[in-house]
Amino acid sequence: MTPEEVEKLLESTGAIRRGHFQLSSGLHSPVYVQCALLFQHPGQTSRVADALAQWFDNTPVDVVAAPALGGIVLGYELARQLGARAVFVERNPEGRLALRRFRVNPGEHVLVAEDVLTTGGSTQETLDVVKQAGGNVVGIAAVLDRSGGQVKLGVPLRALLSQKLETYSPEQCPLCRQGQPIEKPGSRPVSAQE
């Protein structure tokens, strides 16, 4: 899939929204990409996962690990195509990502699946959890890299679409200054932000 095709798919499924949003990283933005609206279509999700899986065709993958909730559907479909297990990490009561119901065994090759990467915060947290369990992270597969390639996490990162989308710190957000009401569409509790 070309980046243009991916962008079109996100537009046509309504996944790209415009307004005033607080991202899960805590940054504000006039654009929010809700990949769940793409993932509600299994056929399209399969196409997206297939394009990502091709990049990791020659990489051993035992487990695909995704941060909840955004990465779960993509991670599951990727794992199906790669013949791997699908697990997810989720927030514990302290607000940290953890493997609460799965195991990653020492030495297993783990591909991390993300829907959208902005600052790479939750992706980094997922990498840390996998490494702590003894897993060997072989790469990161994402639908969209909102940093436009600026985020570096020390393992191969492949995003179908890499685009620098406007973000602001809350103090410098022009939309806040205009008094536009803000939406917090992410799944992360506000108190647990990076």
Ligand SMILES: [Zn+2]
């Ligand atoms: Zn704002």
